[in-house]
Amino acid sequence: MARAPLLAAREVSKSFFGNPVLRDVSIALQPGRVHALLGENGAGKSTLINLLSGALRPDGGAIEVDGRPVSRMTPACAQQAGIAVVQQELSLTASLSIAENIGLGAYPRRFGLLDYPELAVRARAACDLVGLHEPLSMPVGHLSLGRRQMVEIAKALYRRPRVLILDEPTSSLSATETKVLTELLETLRGEGIAILYISHRLNEVMALCQHVTILKDGTCTADRSLEGTDAAGLVRLMVGRDPGDLFPHWQPSASAANAISVRNFSAGLMRDVDLDIRTGEVLGIGGLVGQGQEDLLLGLYGAMAARTASATVNGASGLPSGVPKANALGLAYVPADRKREGLHLIHSIITNMMLPAFARLPALKLRSRHAERETARGLAAQLGIKGDLDRPAQALSGGNQQKVALAKWMPHDPLVLLLNDPTRGVDVETKREIYMMLRNFAATGKAVVLLSSDTPELVHLCDRVAVVREGRIVAMLERGALSEEAIVSAAMGAEQRKVAA
Amino acid sequence: MTAWKETVGGRRALTILRSRPFLTVAIVAGVWIAASFTSRGFGSYGHLRYLVELAAVIGLVAAGQTFVVIAGGIDLSVAAIVTVSAVSLPLLSWQADPTGLTAVLAVLALTTTIGLVNGLGVALLRVHPMIMTLAMATFLQGLLIIIAGGSAVTAENPLVRWLGNARPAGIPAGVLLWVAVSVIVLAAMHATSFGARLFAMGANPLAATLSGVPVASTTLAVYGISGFTSGLAGVLVLGMNGQGYVGIGDPYLLASIAAVVLGGTSILGGLGTYAGTIPGAILLVTITALITVVNASPGWRSILFGSLILGLLLLSGREQARR
Numbered sequence: 001m002a003r004a005p006l007l008a009a010r011e012v013s014k015s016f017f018g019n020p021v022l023r024d025v026s027i028a029l030q031p032g033r034v035h036a037l038l039g040e041n042g043a044g045k046s047t048l049i050n051l052l053s054g055a056l057r058p059d060g061g062a063i064e065v066d067g068r069p070v071s072r073m074t075p076a077c078a079q080q081a082g083i084a085v086v087q088q089e090l091s092l093t094a095s096l097s098i099a100e101n102i103g104l105g106a107y108p109r110r111f112g113l114l115d116y117p118e119l120a121v122r123a124r125a126a127c128d129l130v131g132l133h134e135p136l137s138m139p140v141g142h143l144s145l146g147r148r149q150m151v152e153i154a155k156a157l158y159r160r161p162r163v164l165i166l167d168e169p170t171s172s173l174s175a176t177e178t179k180v181l182t183e184l185l186e187t188l189r190g191e192g193i194a195i196l197y198i199s200h201r202l203n204e205v206m207a208l209c210q211h212v213t214i215l216k217d218g219t220c221t222a223d224r225s226l227e228g229t230d231a232a233g234l235v236r237l238m239v240g241r242d243p244g245d246l247f248p249h250w251q252p253s254a255s256a257a258n259a260i261s262v263r264n265f266s267a268g269l270m271r272d273v274d275l276d277i278r279t280g281e282v283l284g285i286g287g288l289v290g291q292g293q294e295d296l297l298l299g300l301y302g303a304m305a306a307r308t309a310s311a312t313v314n315g316a317s318g319l320p321s322g323v324p325k326a327n328a329l330g331l332a333y334v335p336a337d338r339k340r341e342g343l344h345l346i347h348s349i350i351t352n353m354m355l356p357a358f359a360r361l362p363a364l365k366l367r368s369r370h371a372e373r374e375t376a377r378g379l380a381a382q383l384g385i386k387g388d389l390d391r392p393a394q395a396l397s398g399g400n401q402q403k404v405a406l407a408k409w410m411p412h413d414p415l416v417l418l419l420n421d422p423t424r425g426v427d428v429e430t431k432r433e434i435y436m437m438l439r440n441f442a443a444t445g446k447a448v449v450l451l452s453s454d455t456p457e458l459v460h461l462c463d464r465v466a467v468v469r470e471g472r473i474v475a476m477l478e479r480g481a482l483s484e485e486a487i488v489s490a491a492m493g494a495e496q497r498k499v500a501a
Numbered sequence: 502m503t504a505w506k507e508t509v510g511g512r513r514a515l516t517i518l519r520s521r522p523f524l525t526v527a528i529v530a531g532v533w534i535a536a537s538f539t540s541r542g543f544g545s546y547g548h549l550r551y552l553v554e555l556a557a558v559i560g561l562v563a564a565g566q567t568f569v570v571i572a573g574g575i576d577l578s579v580a581a582i583v584t585v586s587a588v589s590l591p592l593l594s595w596q597a598d599p600t601g602l603t604a605v606l607a608v609l610a611l612t613t614t615i616g617l618v619n620g621l622g623v624a625l626l627r628v629h630p631m632i633m634t635l636a637m638a639t640f641l642q643g644l645l646i647i648i649a650g651g652s653a654v655t656a657e658n659p660l661v662r663w664l665g666n667a668r669p670a671g672i673p674a675g676v677l678l679w680v681a682v683s684v685i686v687l688a689a690m691h692a693t694s695f696g697a698r699l700f701a702m703g704a705n706p707l708a709a710t711l712s713g714v715p716v717a718s719t720t721l722a723v724y725g726i727s728g729f730t731s732g733l734a735g736v737l738v739l740g741m742n743g744q745g746y747v748g749i750g751d752p753y754l755l756a757s758i759a760a761v762v763l764g765g766t767s768i769l770g771g772l773g774t775y776a777g778t779i780p781g782a783i784l785l786v787t788i789t790a791l792i793t794v795v796n797a798s799p800g801w802r803s804i805l806f807g808s809l810i811l812g813l814l815l816l817s818g819r820e821q822a823r824r
Contacts, residue, residue: 303711327713341711344704346771355701359713363695363722366688408712 004067005030006194007052007083007163012061014047021047022218024061029163029194034185036205036226037198038238039215040399040427045198046088048215049165052196053085054078082162086152086169088198088425094141098132099123101140102155126154131180144290145172145336146453153181164188165196170204171425172453174288175488182208200427201454202231214238235428246432247460248439252479254281254463259416259447260300260313267299267306268292269471277416277449282442284462285451287491292471293451294336297418300449301333302326314415327360330415334405334422336451338398342405345394349385350376352393353408360412379407384433399430406434416447423454435461455484467491521765522777528813529784536787540794550673552786554741557679559782561734562753563760564686565616565727567778570761571690572723573703573770574630578619579731579757581641582612583750586735588645590661591654591745601658609732615641616728620721634724645747653746656739665740675737682730686775699723703770756785759810784813 005028014022022044029035039045050056051063054073062069065081078085092101099119108118123136130150134143140151149172156164170178185195185208199205205212206226214222214237222237260277269292277283285293299306300313302320311319313329320326326333335341343352353376358367376389383403385396393404402422409417419438423431438448438461452458458465459482467475467490475490517523537544562579569576586608593604615637622633656662667674690696698719701709710716734753739745762768763784764777788809792802 301711322715323710323713324715333711335708335711340705341707344701344708344771346704347700351697351700354697355709355712355714358694358697358701359709359715361694363698363719364689364693366692367694367697 003030005064006066007081008064008067009048009052009058010062010064010069012048012051012058012063014044014051014056014059020218022051022058022215025215025218025220026061026223027052027196027213027220029196030211031162031192031194032189033211034189034195034197034209036209036212037196037215038202038205038212038234040238040429043215043238043427044218045215046167049085049167049196049198052078053083053165079159082160083165084156084159084161084163085165086156086167088167088171092140092148092151092155095139097137097139098127098134098143098151098154099136101151102126102158104155106159122158123154126158127151129157129184130154131177146174146177146289149173150177150181153184161193163194163196165198167198168200168425169197170199170201172289172421174290174453174491175455176288176492178204200425200431202234203456205234206231238428246428246435247457248436250439250460250479251443252463253443253445254278255445258312260311262300262308262311262319264309265296265299265306265311265319266308267304268295270295270299270468271471273473275466275473277447278463279415279447280442280445281463282438282448282450282461284458284465285449285468286455286458286465286487287468287474289453291468291491293468294420295471296468297333297420297449297451300326301331301418303333324359327356327412327414330413331418332356332409332412332414332416333418334402334409334420336420336424338401338405339394343393343401346392349380349389349391349393349396349404352404353379353389356408356412375411379410382410383407383437399426402426402430402434406437414446416449417441418449418451420451421453422450423452423457455487458482458487459484520777522774522780525764525777525780525784529780529787532784532787532791536791540791543790543794548790550676552790553783554673554675555789556782556786557673557675558734558738558741559753559756559760559785560679560779561682561730561737562757563778563782564682564775565723565730566757567686567761567764567766567773567775568690568699568723569630569727570758570766570768571703571770571773572699572720573706574623574720574723575758575768576616576619576634576724576727576731577631577754578615578634578638578641579727580750580752580754581638581645582615582728582731583735583738583753584645584745584747585615585641585750586612586732587739587742587745587749588649588654588747590658590736590739591656592648599659601660604658605660605736608736609729612732612735613725613729616731617721617725619728620724623724624717624720642747649745649747651747653744655744661736661740662743663740664737665742675741678733678737682733683775683779690775695719695722700771703767704772755810756782759814760785763810763813785810788813 008028010026011024012022013024025048037045047056051058054075054077057073063073070077102123103119108115120136130153132150132154140148149169153169169181173181189195197209209226212222212224212226213220216238255278257279258276259279263274265273265275273296285296287293295304298304302322302325306319308319313320316329320329320331339345350372354372380389385400385403393401396404422434438450442448450462463479465477465482465487466473467487469491477486533544542548562583566576566579589611590604590608593607619634619637622628623630664674664678698714701714702716702719706716735750738749760778760781764781766773766777788806792805
């Protein structure tokens, strides 16, 4: 006899403003099973999660808890039923401590006051599960993105969930953190918790999950055991056609000329770095998350104070003193956190695309709305951004937002493109398009610097990879020596030595 | 039936009809019409002209305020700057210049400089705009008390007197000045790349910086503009009043911010237009006039004024939730 699923959706449908986002989708989360939910951006994954967690109500169909339909699912109901969601968009408060964030909304109380000792004990237990060893009193704002993600997971565990929903938990985690999480999920599964796992990384899904539901354009294209499937088969179900290669064919296009050359470069966490970036190459920056890679890009871009013994940037000597100067020298930067750093969410797509132009034109030059629209239309067509360009950027899906963040630099034909994790939280199809763009960019003699937390991306796309550890470049791997093992072992070198000693 | 909504012109018309500036204009028109029926003489041309003339001063102060607010800041020193302008102009008796233009220009240069100092503090020293401009206001007030003391000073400047009293073609010179400033402000805000930078800075300063927007110099510019328009308002209020005294600018702090917000500009920055501030200023003056009609003590009038502004904001100006 089959046990009743802990949490299930029965033929739910949902539409926004008349656009159907989900049509008759069913999903059943069984105890002791890691259930993968796959689909491209915009396929309806987030909406389904929101229905399951009570954040949204279905237009049709029902949500069931322990086999009984719940007529009005609300977030409070969900919490009572033991459903915890780890959102893709981090929901932490930067100025509160780790412990306060973990307990937020469910603080232990004594005599009506917040019971800090009890909170500390329980938060510590949750942190130990996810391998968070930072002091509990540390403000979350001081943590790197990857550690914040771990806090987010600890926050869910603190509530002792029966159903754990994880929306792309590994997109900002390093290899070690991912490993900790994987082991944790195995343990939780053993304890009979139902887990719903959303990820764009298929190898993780293949390794971790037992069952898969695939969404495409709001309908369910697969609901089956993962046994006997392969990654290519999953992608086929997601995109509805043969996947082909994710990465474009690699061809050498690097020249001997340097686009950027720095000696004894220090910025933020980075110390005394010597680096040459050649024109026509894709230079990868790898390593564990938060080792100073971002500071390297920001320092080169003039967005962060940097010192250097000598520097040449596109023929000019010295580092750019500020972002406008860097732009004038042909540098462009695409940040990792596109919502916070890359886009103006409340402004239209057109305005977002035209911003670098506004920034560099003479201040009192009159705008031509017509020309702006034409340029934006061209960019949208070039990058495959569909729909009304007068919509605010927040209406776009993650992948399309990333395209806008890239597109805005294209009219300026930058010589060096500095990219900070451009494929984080982006669906497979968009990833492929971005990879293609980057290779084409390099082929036309531009330099691409690709900071990435996705190791396969570094291996397949880059001409060389600089591995950063504790603020230094510890290895420069040439194309011939590139492999995931080589990058990971260089990134974790210190830890390996410690084990050996 | 609704085919006109599908056409380009129809859609544009709908956008305008649904916009906040239009809503504010509609409220002003409604209040004027209602008041004309209930209060004798309210709707007369002379009275309405007088209201717009009063609104011109608020409109000028609020012009700079709109720039600052859209760019994500706030200027709490506008009232003090208006007073600086109105008090220091009579003190500058430039005998050599019979038109009085030189003295006006000197005062405007002074107030612009004060604004630029605000901008320096905000952009380079990273002082929060509220603290910086409030400190500036307090500093200026102290300085004014030392220089001018409690006595009123009379303006002998012909240009200022003309600005406050002349009516070319029946329209007050102050209103003409306001119209000219409005045209320039609207053009700078919506038709130049400078304007586009302001909105970007207000909506997301970090993303604006990383997109190459020269944030420091733009911040400097908006506070400079605010100093300039406040100075201009001071010149106008001096002309209308004949005398300048310490405290003459005080009503214009709340008025300028209220006009900005009533006009639909987001106090959080990044969204808005001066096209809304204009009816916002007129609406404020109208409310003041209506309260004056009600025979009440100054204390009650003040309470009524504050409540009405709050009520109007609840009606039309609440911030929509945004991420």
